[in-house]
Amino acid sequence: MSRSGRSGPPGRPDTADREHAQHPRSIAVWRLRSRGCWDDAAGLLAPHAAHDPAVALQRAALLGERCLFTAAGWSDAEDALRAAEALATSDDERGAAACERGHLAYAATVLGVRDRADEARAALGRAAALLAPAAQGRPMLDFRRGLIAEHLADSPQAAEAAYRRAHAGATAQGDRLLCSFTYRHLAGLALRDGELAEARHGFAESLRIREELGYLVGTAPALVALAGAEPEPEASRLREEAARLFRLLGGVPTWLADQLAPEAAA
Template identity: 85%
Template sequence: MPAAVGGRHNPTSTAVGKPAVTTSAAVGRSVVPGDDPRQIAVWRLRSRGCWEDAAALLAPYAAEDAAIAVQRAALLVERCLFTEAGWADAEDALRAAEALAASDDERGAAACERGHLAYAATVLGVRDRADEARAALGRAAALLAPTAPGRPLLDFRRGLIAEHLADSPEAALPAYRRAHAGATAQGDLLLCSFTWRHLAGLALRDGELAEARHGFTESLRIREELGYLIGTAPALAALAGAEPEPEATRLRIEATRLFRLLGGLPTWLADQLPQTPAA
């Protein structure tokens, strides 16, 4: 696994019982459910790019609990997005979650992750799975009620497909706005960070610099406050794209430092950062 801050983490928590998951799309949520030590450990590992270790903590429970199986699959899908590796593990975890899902919410959450994995493979150039991504998110939309906890995450991912696979920012904008409103209502701060960033990206594309700076700044602030370390370098680089000099250079240098500290993750960020000598 790619290096992370402090190397591999080995939480010492031995909490008894199944880790609490309050929503079938728990991996998309930034708020750790309750005070469950195992879920706290999962969040800390995930936020530092140790997805394999986080998934291992959930493995004993994922065999019988569909919500936890989806959470575990989502962790491994996210690893694919950041590392461009681990595709087979993510596929295996997804198939297991799909087999275990019984309710519409569980099936919808699994379909949402299936669509996200297909999107990741397509956008990273591994294999064109755009049709699969659209079909899976369409299934999720049919299964998840408008008020389901996983609906904002689904709206966000449909926005990603519209923007990056269909090259249709006009279709992505309402999807991101719905996702942002839903995430705000649910108190899902991490998803708010993602929606702020993508709304800001569309504003920057339209030349709305003040709006773009505000969105990118909010996205970065939330990630820093949550300790979502693995996502902080991309947020710094995104904000740099909307700032004048010398602030833009300062932000890119900070993003480069953090990128190296995390072992070169996310891999796709390398081309957006200055190639300065390592300290």
């Protein structure tokens, strides 16, 4: 496994497979989230988010993911994030909230909504200062610092190092969804460097994990990414399957549309 890139703005991983195995509410939230029903999932969390810092942060993360996949809902995500920041009391909670702040600012920047690159860097720097090296949120922070390095700073070497740290941490924590994202981004860097076999392996692993977890909303991007490393006719087959899922989910993620035309219009 090595390096990374993208088939569009990266989705946002979370500790979904670990969380949804622990609580009936989390199972329901995961099922909604995995199908792109972020508003419904956030609604399930709302009563508890008013007083529980962890739930408030989870709700903010869901609404932030909706922004990244749909380029909409920014004010709701900002409100949820401010509420989570207000409830945070420990360094871990403040650090996790800062990590979400950085990712939301990154999403706005990479999607061309507004240039918030400086805010993204500052927030992730604050998260790094608050989160201990062994903190649960550290692999996610490393992944997001990799995104900044790759897509805002154009520093693939720094991005690769951050993605590798994130992958090792996610593996140690059993966070399979985050592993899916690190596999994909490392594979994209490998593809950019002409390491085709390595790229195929990483993209295939990313897709496999998403299919096993039932992360439907993230499956079409994974199919498109793998298609970019495969020869014909396999590449066309993968894109057609991605287009079918894209239509099934009502055109989400929105940034995938251009890459799927004319398949998405078929």
